[in-house]
Amino acid sequence: xxxxxxxxxxxxxxxxxxxxxxxxxxxxxxxxxxxxxxxxxxxxxxxxxxxxxxxxxxxxxxxxxxxxxxxxxxxxxxxxxxxxxxxxxxxxxxxxxxxxxxxxxxxxxxxxxxxxxxxxxxxxxxxxxxxxxxxxxxxxxxxxxxxxxxxxxxxxxxxxxxxxxxxxxxxxxxxxxxxxxxxxxxxxxxxxxxxxxxxxxxxxxxxxxxxxxxxxxxxxxxxxxxxxxxxxxxxxxxxxxxxxxxxxxxxxxxxxxxxxxxxxxxxxxxxxxxxxxxxxxxxxxxxxxx
Amino acid sequence: xxxxxxxxxxxxxxxxxxxxxxxxxxxxxxxxxxxxxxxxxxxxxxxxxxxxxxxxxxxxxxxxxxxxxxxxxxxxxxxxxxxxxxxxxxxxxxxxxxxxxxxxxxxxxxxxxxxxxxxxxxxxxxxxxxxxxxxxxxxxxxxxxxxxxxxxxxxxxxxxxxxxxxxxxxxxxxxxxxxxxxxxxxxxxxxxxxxxxxxxxxxxxxxxxxxxxxxxxxxxxxxxxxxxxxxxxxxxxxxxxxxxxxxxxxxxxxxxxxxxxxxxxxxxxxxxxxxxxxxxxxxxxxxxxxxxxxxxxxxxxxxxxxxxxxxxxxxxxxxxxxxxxxxxxxxxxxxxxxxxxxxxxx
Numbered sequence: 001x002x003x004x005x006x007x008x009x010x011x012x013x014x015x016x017x018x019x020x021x022x023x024x025x026x027x028x029x030x031x032x033x034x035x036x037x038x039x040x041x042x043x044x045x046x047x048x049x050x051x052x053x054x055x056x057x058x059x060x061x062x063x064x065x066x067x068x069x070x071x072x073x074x075x076x077x078x079x080x081x082x083x084x085x086x087x088x089x090x091x092x093x094x095x096x097x098x099x100x101x102x103x104x105x106x107x108x109x110x111x112x113x114x115x116x117x118x119x120x121x122x123x124x125x126x127x128x129x130x131x132x133x134x135x136x137x138x139x140x141x142x143x144x145x146x147x148x149x150x151x152x153x154x155x156x157x158x159x160x161x162x163x164x165x166x167x168x169x170x171x172x173x174x175x176x177x178x179x180x181x182x183x184x185x186x187x188x189x190x191x192x193x194x195x196x197x198x199x200x201x202x203x204x205x206x207x208x209x210x211x212x213x214x215x216x217x218x219x220x221x222x223x224x225x226x227x228x229x230x231x232x233x234x235x236x237x238x239x240x241x242x243x244x245x246x247x248x249x250x251x252x253x254x255x256x257x258x259x260x261x262x263x264x265x266x267x268x269x270x271x272x273x274x275x276x277x278x279x280x281x282x283x284x285x286x287x288x289x290x
Numbered sequence: 291x292x293x294x295x296x297x298x299x300x301x302x303x304x305x306x307x308x309x310x311x312x313x314x315x316x317x318x319x320x321x322x323x324x325x326x327x328x329x330x331x332x333x334x335x336x337x338x339x340x341x342x343x344x345x346x347x348x349x350x351x352x353x354x355x356x357x358x359x360x361x362x363x364x365x366x367x368x369x370x371x372x373x374x375x376x377x378x379x380x381x382x383x384x385x386x387x388x389x390x391x392x393x394x395x396x397x398x399x400x401x402x403x404x405x406x407x408x409x410x411x412x413x414x415x416x417x418x419x420x421x422x423x424x425x426x427x428x429x430x431x432x433x434x435x436x437x438x439x440x441x442x443x444x445x446x447x448x449x450x451x452x453x454x455x456x457x458x459x460x461x462x463x464x465x466x467x468x469x470x471x472x473x474x475x476x477x478x479x480x481x482x483x484x485x486x487x488x489x490x491x492x493x494x495x496x497x498x499x500x501x502x503x504x505x506x507x508x509x510x511x512x513x514x515x516x517x518x519x520x521x522x523x524x525x526x527x528x529x530x531x532x533x534x535x536x537x538x539x540x541x542x543x544x545x546x547x548x549x550x551x552x553x554x555x556x557x558x559x560x561x562x563x564x565x566x567x568x569x570x571x572x573x574x575x576x577x578x579x580x581x582x583x584x585x586x587x588x589x590x591x592x593x594x595x596x597x598x599x600x601x602x603x604x605x606x607x608x609x610x611x612x613x614x615x616x617x618x619x620x621x622x623x624x625x626x627x628x629x630x631x632x633x634x635x636x
Contacts, residue, residue: 035412093342094599094603096342096409096412097553097599098596098599098600100344100546100549100595101591101592101594101599102592102596103592104546104591104595105588105589105592105596108585108586108589108592109589111585112585112589223416223417226413226416226417227417230413259428261427261428262424264420265420265421265424265425268421271413272402275403275405275406279405279406
């Protein structure tokens with residue numbers, strides 16, 4: 001029973017960052033119709049920013065996080081303006097090929113700059129975990145899930161309560177009508193990509209100090225983000241949030257009770273099951289594109 | 291003239307082992323040939339049915355592992371009290387098994403993945419390759435995991451005094467050439483058949499194709515089976531040539547290599563994967579001679595991929611045929627400009 005409780009607690013903590021990753025990806029897909037293969041690299045970029053700030057430049061641990069998020073968003077905006085803005089209206093396969101090219105370029109640049117060695121980031125939290133009854137959880141992870149939930153709430157607020165969010169939702173519902181109503185689609189695209197990238201960088205900056213920082217860390221993150229958005233239905237923020245937690249539960253319980261070697265396969269098996277029984281994803285409201 | 295040109299090219303290639311003494315160069319030709327077969331199989335899906343399958347390396351790897359395991363033999367406890375044992379089989383039989391198993395996997399994946407299209411299909415295909423990779427890493431009893439399958443026997447045909455061994459590079463090169471030409475003919479016959487026209491129709495407009503009575507999913511599954519079987523054959527060739535297989539064979543970068551070959555050469559053209567395959571088979575070697583690190587090679591691939599999409603969206607082969615036909619008809623300038631119309635496919 002204690003073991004199960006510990007697994008569930010771990011899953012909640014993991015789920016927060018998974019949701020963060022999924023929301024970034026699903027926003028970009030929903031509004032721009034772009035499958036963002038650079039998502040994992042932006043995650044890795046966030047982690048490397050954290051490493052550079054904290055370990056090399058001696059910036060305060062808590063100040064480094066917003067700096068990493070801002071830089072991630074700026075990189076995202078650059079990618080959008082440089083690569084995607086001229087492909088607006090192109091079919092989805094074309095943008096996918098461009099994003100795959102960008103992904104490979106970014107990942108190998110990271111490898112070139114930082115070499116393949118895994119780096120670790122020192123965190124200022126007490127080394128002893130917090131112990132509640134039979135459960136134990138490290139302070140760093142509590143911080144991670146708290147910030148992740150805060151960022152998810154902020155994203156919800158931005159999309160549902162602000163003028164920019166309204167314009168985003170309008171673009172999502174009907175791009176042409178939104179444009180006719182005076183929404184500047186180009187800017188919405190740049191803003192969306194920057195927002196999604198910032199969230200990915202945030203997830204990387206949060207998890208970097210928990211795990212290690214390595215150039216290939218983005219691949220697994222991207223794969224999981226894809227699994228999450230398929231679970232939730234592409235384009236649905238609520239779906240991505242719940243999908244993040246579902247994936248975390250399945251992984252944690254699967255690794256605990258079935259086989260830890262297949263931990264990372266759980267998400268993909270989940271995708272296959274979803275496709276067999278409910279191909280539209282669990283929470284998608286709109287028809288999927290094809 | 292045009293009819294004989296391809297055969298002239300094949301004859302030229304067949305003569306290579308006679309005058310080429312540099313075995314390293316022959317080695318590059320062999321690996322390039324294997325990748326061209328894989329790229330041709332991908333082209334069937336990507337170019338002719340228009341489905342961006344990014345899990346293609348899974349079929350290649352499944353072929354490699356099947357052929358390696360059947361020729362080495364294996365002994366696995368599936369579940370307690372139930373063991374599967376296979377004695378080592380001849381390599382040519384192993385290769386046939388590889389083709390069959392890859393084709394069957396293609397059938398299963400086609401049935402499953404073509405419930406969805408577009409972005410969903412792409413993600414499902416990537417996920418599939420990743421699951422297969424994880425199985426190869428974790429099922430150590432069968433695959434040896436990261437320790438790799440070693441000492442895979444070389445291909446042989448016939449028996450006794452009439453045995454032909456493909457251990458040496460010139461013989462293996464000829465084998466790759468023969469299988470490459472065979473694959474080319476299969477693809478060419480297929481895309482010019484009724485099934486091929488159905489595939490092209492569904493690529494151009496799926497709803498319209500459906501409305502005239504084409505069973506879209508059926509043709510997609512057929513294309514996937516043939517494509518997967520062909521990729522499996524390429525994988526088996528690779529296994530018996532390199533003679534070691536490890537889970538890295540499932541790396542996404544190999545799929546990317548195939549995709550970039552097809553896209554650069556010209557997707558949906560018969561010659562595209564060959565041209566693209568030759569270009570991207572040789573680029574790594576040039577870069578190696580220039581002592582450029584592998585990371586830089588991949589950066590160059592990534593940038594090239596972006597540039598091709600921007601400046602040569604149809605690929606090299608259609609661009610050349612377009613240039614040639616437009617030169618032929620230059621005096622017929624009154625005809626509407628062809629810029630926006632799709633390039634005719636040979």
